[in-house]
């Protein structure tokens with residue numbers, strides 16, 4: 001019998017059955033035809049698409065049609081700065097950057113320091129804002145086009161957002177957010193209002209918006225799709241990823257609040273080695289002899305799954321590892337060593353780009369072409385906003 005699982009913007013529990021989630025959430029699977037279409041338009045398929053990490057969508061076909069028709073589209077994604085980022089958090093950003101490269105479109109990145117202040121009982125506003133800055137460096141390190149990317153922190157940009165926020169808020173009642181997010185009578189009123197903010201960037205342009213994010217964020221997009229047309233905008237489209245699984249096994253998601261489940265972007269090579277050696281759930285046999293005889297199970301082995309999700313993009317190398325591990329030629333220790341090297345190389349390059357980001361941050365927040373326009377003119381035509 002399938003295990004129970006929970007997926008909400010606040011928690012992911014149990015072994016997620018992604019096919020079932022598609023039917024529970026009412027989204028659409030990414031079909032072979034859709035993959036072929038993306039490949040035709042982009043010239044290649046990103047590894048996260050090839051490996052099925054991005055597995056579900058809402059109206060992605062319409063967005064691609066708009067692109068083909070010359071109407072264009074724009075991208076929106078975000079981060080709630082609750083603390084340091086782990087490698088799972090980077091997945092949607094890496095993919096968003098790829099889409100920006102391939103389709104040459106604007107990207108809006110919302111950093112919800114307000115949300116995290118409201119949501120985390122022990123976080124001061126100063127801490128939330130400091131994490132907003134730190135996380136922004138990690139996001140810039142991914143390499144977005146500075147003239148077509150606007151990164152904004154809610155508590156700074158709220159003046160421009162607020163008029164639209166109240167228009168959105170007026171369309172959403174308490175019963176809806178209660179049903180969608182599980183809010184109760186003791187939820188603080190900041191959090192009750194917050195969904196109207198997370199929806200707003202989907203209205204930054206009069207084009208279709210495409211949101212790459214893990215599927216936990218989808219409940220926001222469901223509400224957006226209910227109200228967008230009544231405000232004169234398109235229903236947003238979305239492309240959903242699975243979760244980077246925790247080191248400790250395939251249940252739930254990699255989570256900052258459980259450090260043994262995650263590799264953080266700041267983890268040094270020794271820490272990465274220690275965590276993977278100690279915690280990475282293995283599909284291997286208890287002894288070398290048994291492993292050589294019976295082989296390992298890559299389907300439940302977290303090290304193998306991480307290689308498959310992102311860290312070994314070469315399909316033929318991945319296939320060889322899978323065969324060697326299954327047959328017992330490759331031992332768990334060897335598989336872990338391989339992953340450790342891949343992750344440490346990735347993190348080393350990331351940290352170099354993160355240092356450079358300190359010089360670039362103003363470009364993304366204030367001075368780049370798109371950022372300047374968003375501060376000077378704002379996202380909306382005043383007459384339309386007032387109507």
Ligand code: TYM
Nearest residue numbers: 077078079080088089091092110213214217243244253254
């Ligand atoms: P946050 O900070 O929880 O997550 C940031 C992004 O990372 C995704 N994510 C993961 N992806 C793969 N594996 C994981 N283990 C994993 N954990 C988290 C999330 O789906 C998200 O895409 N409220 C939002 C901030 C936000 C936002 C947005 C996110 C504002 N606007 C638009 C996405 C799109 C939040 O707290 O995300």
